[in-house]
Amino acid sequence: MARLRIALALAATLVLPGVLVGVPAQAASAALPAGSPAEVNGQLKVCGVKLCNEHGKPIQLRGMSTHGIQWYSQCVKTASLDALADDWKADVLRISMYIQEDGYETNPRKFTDLVHGYIEEATKRGMYALVDWHQLDPGDPNYNTSRARTFFKEIAQRHKNKTNIIYDIANEPNGVSWSKVKSYAEQVIPVIRAEDPDSLVLVGTSGWSTFGHSDGKDPQDVVRNKLSAPNVMYTFHFYAGDHGSDYLAVLSKVSDQVPVFVTEFGTQKASGDGANNFSQSQKYLDLMNAKKISWVNWNFSDDERSGAVFKPGTCSGTSFSGTGRLKPAGVWIRDRIRTADDFPTS
Template identity: 35%
Template structure:
């Protein structure tokens, strides 16, 4: 499977049409290609080597992008036009679909509807040649439903080179232990994914809202292409959390920041640019990908959009202060990398 994907990446770089994935890649497998000049055309399938995320050529990769909001509460942005706009105007290289698995009206009650939202974002990301994280956005163990969801995503889309799985958004702190509770959950989810997708990245959460990466590093998961997410909110989390990240990196874990805010951990409150810049400097120095929370028009300071903003075509007046900061940061990074 990895060999086939590397061929596909090479063909995309030569602007050839496509190649067909290997037999057994899933009953709904389709031709794999990426538009010329896009992140997926440049990098192909990602993997983890020596604690670093690398591309099909063995070169380190840092993805930068945005996370969509809880899918049951921000469905208007789970659209092709939103993804198109984030790629063309914000210059994201990755997007995160936060498929809600908590609360009323979530995937726990409307499985097929939420699968369809994930599918829309995945297919839009594929068409735009960017990477897509599919996040089972839960704080508690819903293992049966999570396994069914991740199995279906892997069965349909596991052949794509741009797919990344996030099986558990933020395990809670109280009464949750990494080795006793969270690690066995991930082992079950990894097995379910690998039954259909043998090699795409799986980025796992840890207790304390995906901040106990140092504890996970003392008892890591076995298997290839497994990384760990580290979540932070800059106005709340400072150097002590980066110290936990450093400990995980020193132990050989590959990290991705699949969710962060430049505000407080509540998702609201004032923007802390001093702390945000310290976090960005740390992430960039360590080659750690990051995705900001979030694309929504909710009335809180972490939201990138003002209330009532349509799915695409946003002017500067449609953006919150957070949205304007993130758009500028993403566009500058893309320009530096030649996108």
């Protein structure tokens, strides 16, 4: 779905006021604050079809995705991250690093260092850092296998001792069979596991992470041909303005069969724009709450579309808390992220 959002994206500097950028390899790692979501839940594990914390209890994480950091890095800085952690009460920050579209392939060193910095910033605020390998066009993730192996090897080496790191190795595979996506995953996951054997790995599914549904494929293709690697979840994306009851039914069914993490959704159309469909969005949230499916909303920026939570111009300032600078989608999703967490420890 993100394929429709890239054309109008605004160029932005990669200099982030007040945020760690290009963290040196020997820099001290941030510590998790006591009582924060990542400190309370610790190392995440897949138990059956659920996401569980270190105590073996099923939990649901809720949070926000950055926009593409090649365009909207100015929206991810000290003041905005403080607001996300302290005012929004988010559990997870998805770091959206595009591979093409002026992203990683243009300067691997710069973008890798940028991600290192964001991981440390999420860590010191007690959020999970979800590293999003945002491959999109071409839709076959095998096009970027070599790049992915290089990137994830370094990320895993640097952050393997953290308990709040989540690796998302393929954003929205599209126009490609699940068997090819699986082949890609089978090449990348061992690279991560060689450095970090414990952390959660997420794998995008075919049809723009709809278990093939958007490509007219049978979602059971994934269920019948699961990855053999442990501690892996499959991703699902939806946009409530376009994806109605049939997509909701797919999510409901597959989440009873395999572990699912909704790493991207919006309350509007798949373009990230258009009218908000809050009633359909709430149906999805009700389902995800009932099944404890973790979710991340698109997106934590001030672009002109309705799906960006902040009003245009917000990111040039320092005011991010409260609702005064939020669009309707931002007001709606902030309210739902702020709902009391249910993180059992015994």
